[in-house]
Amino acid sequence: MISGYLDGLGMVLQLGTLLAIAGGTLLGIIMGSLPGLTSAMAIALLLPVTFGMPPVAGVGMLLGALCGAGASGSIPAILLNIPGTPSSVATTFDGYPMAKKGEAGRALGLAIVASFFGGVASMIILSLLAPPIAEFALRFGPAEYFSLSIFGLVIIASVAGKSLLKGLIAGLIGFFASTIGTDPITGVGRFTFNELSLLTGINLLPALIGLFAVSQVLKDTLEYDPHERVKESTHRIDIARPRFLETLRHWKAVVTGVLSGSVVGPVPGAGGSIASLVAYDQTRRFSKSPDKFGTGYAPGIISVESANNALLGGALIPTLALGIPGEAATAVLLGGLMIQGITPGPLLFDDQGGMVYGIFLAYLVANFFMLLIMCLGIKLFIRVLTVPRKQLLATILVFCFIGVYGVDGDVFNLYLMLGFGVLGYFLNRYDFGTAPVILGLILGPIAESNLRRGLQSFQGDWTPFFTRPISVTFLVIAIGLLALTLWQNYRAGKQVSASQGSGV
């Protein structure tokens, strides 16, 4: 193994390879910071470029894009309350409030360092434990996926905001929206209205951009008032620097993030989108001061961002160890590996010389480049906030259009985006929240299709959902967490009614 790493090191430590990784990382950072443009897009664009390169350089470039995009999603989430990918939704919960307090630089500094720690930790986990974790992921059948999605849906209670009932309604709206399209089991069209674009259902991306970016811009336009521009909250640029010590002080949040990313991230299909939400949920639940979450509290940012880059390592586990990509980005990456003649699977970990170690090291190097580029750019990112409001609003909308149109090239997605934008605006305004909608959209299809797939393959028998060990574990935890939330809510409700009137 040591000699393998030495061979791998030899492949990585070449000028061409290092430049390729740096270039990939830079492109990933740019793409990831624009709402809607995803790491999958960045990797696909780089794919033809990597053909002529030696394998480790080519794969390193693609991994750089993956890593860069994973980290830079936090930039718009923190500065503008706009998550560019589902996995940075949770970054907005504490990142944006902190930025609103004028500490955007601190939030970014925490996010960058947490991303870096998450990425490096997940690389270590990937290199040591990939095969056993991949085997664990294989034990997920319909029953386990169903229970996992129920476990995930309980998170709605955590992100619901003021009213649990309204948060639940928002989640159900998202879930209902996810049933639009061709039925996954029978193939019947549901609510498709003969629209070709709806045959495969509502795309997550336009919904996400609409619910978060467009709704936020609409809120800002409503509140737009050039007369009160001289507010006190001048953004301090001098505090914008990477925050190693502060991040380390919240090491528990880092560990929670890394664990969530590495355990939930490898589950194909579900993991990537919810790992960071799981991390946020767990960190908050086991925190001594859960009230501080949502107000710009450092551990909230740290756990989410470390989960965010740890889940990339997590997602690479089934991709490399089994050849099973979990979502779009790793699917493109898999294509890139295969074109290079690298066949992922258990054999990759056994032979092919230093190849697999070269890939690990390239991923590690990508994390360092990510840290470097983000640290150099941090003061630049903050300048976004000094752009005059009206120009900024117009520019955000222009980029939303590019993100939504650029990925699938379908104008229908723009209609969806605007529809979800208006819906999201009202949901936020009337305390329903938009994060539960996204959770419903992501987890709804997993819950529905796996319940029905399970019933189909168990021939109508419900018991396996409650007897298979992993499945029942998730269900028990889900019910426990739900009960805990209800109890906490009940107690908090009592306290509020005791001191009625303090209000919003």
Add this chain to the structure above:
Amino acid sequence: MQRDIGKPLFDLFLLIASAAAFVAATALPEIEIVGDLSPAFFPKLLSGLIFLFAIPCLIKDFREWWMVRSVASPTPQVVKVRSVAQWLFVVLLLVGYMLAFERLGYIISTASFTFCCVLGLVILSGVWGEQTMAQRGKSVLGALVFAAVLAVAVFYVFNNLFEIPLPA
């Protein structure tokens, strides 16, 4: 607390929409696959739950609105009208941008959208009315330059550099 008739109205909207969705779901075809639930099962369940949960929300929000009603609203109406005008303006502008996106091509549609958006906000927010002629000229020119530069730069960077095809 602000008085907002929109709150109970939105609950009412959810109530009606979920009822409509439930009715639409009952029209879905029934297909029998051994053990499987029908394709209509989840849509019916979900819309039914939304309907049920929306009822208490409506009652609560309506009562709150009713109670606040008696207290005089301190918010000056002028500000509200202006805000809503800005909001509606941007939504309508977005619809126009969307429709023009592929028909007029990226650069023209984006430049006009950006120009209208920036200038429209200047006018609607009331700044325009306070400006002298020279300042107005500057606003228009500024918006024009900003719109043109943004549209062309973005088109060049994405279409040519990143090879993400945009409508020409």
Add this chain to the structure above:
Amino acid sequence: MKKLLSTLAVTATFAIGGHALADDYPTKSVNMIVPFSAGGGNDTFVRALQPLLEEQLGESLVIRNIAGGGGAVGMSRAVASEPDGYTLLAASNAMLTLEAMGNVPFTHDDFDFIAKVVDEPYILAVGEESPYEDLDSLVEAASDSPVKVGSSGVGSSAYITANAIANRTGAKLNLIPYPGGSEAISAAMGGHVDAVVLGGAELRSALESGRLEALATTYAERGDSLPDVPTFKESGYDLVLSVWRGIAAPKGLPQEVKDEWVAAVQQIVDDGSYEETANNLGTKLSPLFGDKLEAFIDESAGIMREAAGDLAK
């Protein structure tokens, strides 16, 4: 009548305009519509071909992912565009299955097919610890109680092929649709289904590592990549199908443009610059042009239509 008129109009435009435009084709960059998001088999196929085609044509090839509706959105966009050779489509079986399922307002007759470039077989595979050692034992077991077979989504070509396998072999298969090939593969590896039917490229790494074992392929004769795996045909079932990928254009493509493209693809095939990539991706170079290609497409469409049978609307 309306259709005839529009056909006439199209023919007229290209009779008049065709010559002038095709002489020095291409004079600007060519759009290639990939009707799927980045990362699918179709997308990887084209992106791998992109630099080679650009070299041959001397102009840049812009890949446009127009995804949605299982390919329907991108294909209908291709049908609606000008047949001037500047908008082409990365075509595959998906077109024929969409047609067979009756979900879309176009058929393969609305396209001019330029070339088929690669193909791969559909493979019936089982987990490494499966009790089924060969096709016969699986078919036999499936005559008593249904065998769970995973594939990609309802209406995908793999799903329709699985349906065709059930019809032709008489086996009772409990077809379980997964959202995509990778989910089906992991279900087979984890023992959640008894077998899978998927394209060879998707199954390649699983088969190579021995986690899954192939029982039969839908090629007409045994291929080089899996020489030990029998075909359905030699096992006595009349089932020959393949997953093909190629290039198509909206109907009415000028002949000169078509010739230019056929020459470019032929050159790439001949000089072997794509062969290794194709093999790495788990596909086989199997170029087909002109009348043979049209006959092939017609035949495949017929098989798909029949296989979709009761699934279609």
